[in-house]
Amino acid sequence: MKRYAPYLILGIMAILPLIGLSTYMLHILIMVIMWSVIGMAWNLLGGYCGQVSFGHAAFFGVGAYTAGILYYKLGVSAWWGVPLSVLILVVEALIIGFICLRLRGPFFALATLAMGEVMRVTAENLRDFTQGSLGIMLKERTWVEKTWYYYIILLIAAVSFVVVKKVIESRLGYYFVAIREDQDAAESLGINTTLYKTIALCISAVLTGLAGAFYTNYMGYIDPEVVFALHDISIVTIMVVMVGGVATFWGPVVGSVIMVLLAEFIRSLPRLGSAHQTLFGILLIVIIIFLPNGIVGDFPKIKRIFGFGRRS
Amino acid sequence: MDAVAVEVLLQTLIAGLLLGGLYALIGIGMTLIMGVMKIINLAHGELMMVAMYLAYWLFVLLHIDPYISVLIVAPLMFFFGMAIQRFLINPVLKVESILPENQVILTVGIGMVLANLATIFFTSDYRSTPVDYASEAWYLSDFWRNSPIELSLSVPWTVSFVMAVLITVALWFFLTKTDTGKSIRATAQDIEAAILMGVNVERMRLITFGLGAALVGAAGCLFIPIYYLYPSLGGKFTLIAFVITILGGLGSTVGAIIGGLILGVFESLTATYIGMGWAPVGRFVIFIIALIFLPGGVASILRRHRLGR
C-alpha cells in the first residue's frame, strides 16, 4: 500500500481541478505544490546531505530571472526559462559550491546566506538586465485560467519527487547521509565528499530553480526583493522542511501544506496580518525546541525512519 | 594624482576606518559568542536594532544623549541577552536533532520576531536622532591654514569611534585580567579542560551571550547619532557581523578588530569608487575572497605559531 501512495496522491491531485475548484483554492494548491518542490530540493541537500543552506533564494531567484530576462531582453516566451534554468542553475551551483562547500556546518549555512544576498544586490544593481528594483513584468499571460499552471507545477513536483526518491535510494543517498553524519569518516571510507556534496547542491539548485522559473510565468511579475528574499524565500524554505520533517520524503510536502495554509490564515486575520513574521518566527522557535525532527520525523509510528527516510 | 583625487582617497580611508572601528565592536560581540558557545548568533544585528530603539526613545522621551545612554542600554541588553540564552538557546543545545544547525536557525527565528515586533510597534519609518552635533565636523584647514588639501572629520563619527575603542580596551582588560574573563577564555579554548578546572561553563555561556548582546547594544548607541534607524536594519548588521567574524577568524577577538577595520575601509572604497549601491556587494566580495584564500581568517595568520588541531 505504502508503495502506491505517491501514485495515489498524484492521481488525486491530477483530477482535483476537474471537480471545479475556485480560483483561490487552485492558487493555494499551486503554492503548496511549488513550495513542496522547493522543500524537497532543500531537503535533499540539507536534510540528507547535511549541508544546511540559508540561501536557497539564490537558486529560486536565478531560476525566476532566467525566465524573466529571456522575456524582457530576448522577447521569447518566459516558459523557455524552465528548461534553460536547468543549465543556468548547474553553472550557478558549481560556482557557489566551489566557494561554499569548503566550509562546514554553520559556516556553510552562513556562506550560502551571503550568496543569496549577493544575488539579490546584484539583481538590484544590474539594471540593464533586470530593471533593478522595478522588476520584470510579463505583459501578456499565457493563460487566464489557473488550471494549466496547476498541471505544469504538478508535473515539476512529480519529476522532483521521483528524482529525489531515486537519488536517495541509490548509492548517492547512502553517500549523502554518510557525509551528513560524519564528513571525516565518509572521506576516509573512500567517499569523495567534495564531489558528492557538489552533486547534491546541483540537484537541489536545479529543482529550486525550476520552481523559480515557474513562479515568473505564474505570477507574471518578479523583483529582487521578492524572489531573492532572505526571510520570505530562504528561511521559509527551511521552515517548510523543519515543520514537515527533515530527511523524510513526505516532510517537505506536509510542511508546505502547513506553511502555505498558515500564511494564508495569518494574512486573513485583520489585526495580525502584519505580524506574520513574528508568528512564523515563534513557530520556528517552538518547532526547533519541541519537534526538532518535524511532524513527519517525530511521528511516533514512523520513529524507526528517524534519520534515514527508508526502511526495507 | 591631483590634489582632489588624493583628498577623495584620504577622506574615503578616514571614513572607512571610523566605520571599521564600529564594525569591530559589532564583530567582537559575535565572535565572543561563537568562541564560547560554538554557535552563530544570527539575531546579532536585531539585538543591535533593539538597542538602537532603546537609545532613540531614551533620547526623544528623556533627552538622554546617546553617548550617555550606552551606560543604560548596554546593561539592559546584557540581561536581555542572558534571558535569550537561558530560555531559548540553552534548551535547544540539549535537544538531539539531525541537523546541528538548529541552533543557528533558532537565532534566525529570534531575529525575525524582534524585527517584526519593531515594525509593529514603531512602524517601518526611517528615523534619525536629532542630536545637535550631528553635522559638526573638524576641518584640516582649521588646524593647518595652508594645507594643500582639505579633509574633514565628523564630530559624532569620531566620538563614536573613540568610544568604540575605549569599550574594546575595557573588554580586553575584562577578558585578560579578571577571573570571569579568564574563565570565559578558557571555555572558548577547550571546554572539557575548562570543566575539569572547575569553570562553571553554563554560567560562562550565560555571561558570554549577555556580554555579546551588551557589546552590540553599545555599538547600537554609538550608531544612533550617525545613522538612520529602521526595524529591518538588523539583518544588514547581522551579515556585517558574520562577514567580520569569518574575515577575522572564528572566535578571535583581535581578528574581529582587524576584520572590522578591513571591512570598513573596503566598503568605503567601494562606495566612493564604484557606487553606493555596490557597497554591500563589496562586503561579500571580501567575504568570498577571505573564504577562498584565507580560510582561517586574519587569526590564522596571527596564530601560525600555535599547535594545529
Next chain:
Amino acid sequence: MRPLLEVKDVSRFFGGLAAVMDVSFSVYPGEIVGLIGPNGAGKTTLFNVINGFYKPSKGDIYFKEKKISGLKPHQICKLGIARTFQVVKPLQRMSVMDNVLASAFLRVKSKTEARERAEEILRFTGLYDDRDKLSKGLPLGKRKRLEIARALATGPELLLLDESFAGLNPTELNESIEIIKKIRDSGITILIIEHHMKVIMSISDRIVVLNYGEKIAEGTPQEIANNPVVVEAYLGEAVDA
C-alpha cells in the same frame, strides 16, 4: 619482498612543533605491524598523514611503490588503505547495515552486490544480529568493531587500526583479537596502534616504537620488550595499561 607501505623520512609540523619527526619504516604484505609509543608520541598523527588527512610537511609515503602523500583521503582509500578512528566515528543515525553498505559501494556499484558484501562482512565481524540497530545505540565494544567492519567493506589491502581494543572488556577483547587474526589470514596487511601491551606483543609480527614524534626502535616483539630505550620511554607509564 617489496614493501606494501613505505614511510620515508616523514615529518609533520604544527606551527613550529614537530608531531612526527623523520619517521621511516616499511610494512610488508601479510604482516601485522604494531605502532606503539606513549601518549602524544605522534601515532595518530602518523595515521592521519598516511591516510591523507594531513599532508606530510617533509618526506613521502609510498603504497605499492606509488607515491600517495598529497592525495586526498578518499583517493587513498580507493587505492586500498582503510582506517579506523581512535575516537569512533560511526555514522550515528544510520543502521549498522547502512554504515557498512555505504562503504561497500566503493568497490561495487549495484545495491544487491553491496548488500551481499555488507552482510558477509557483518557476519565476519559478528555484528550481523545488530544490523538493523542504529549505530549510535551500540555499546562501545561493538562500535569499535563497526569501525573495523566499515573499513573492511572498502576492500583494503592495508588496514590501519587506531586503538581498536581500548575500553573493551575481556570477552570483547578476545573476540576482537580473533577478528584481527582472521583478517590477517584473509590476506589483509595490518598496521595497528595499540596501548594494550599484552595484545600488541602477542599479535604483532613486528613493532615500531615512536616517542616524541621520533622512531626510537623497530623489531620483533621480543626485541622490543628487551630494548632499554623503549623501556626508558615507557617509564612512568603503566606497561600493562
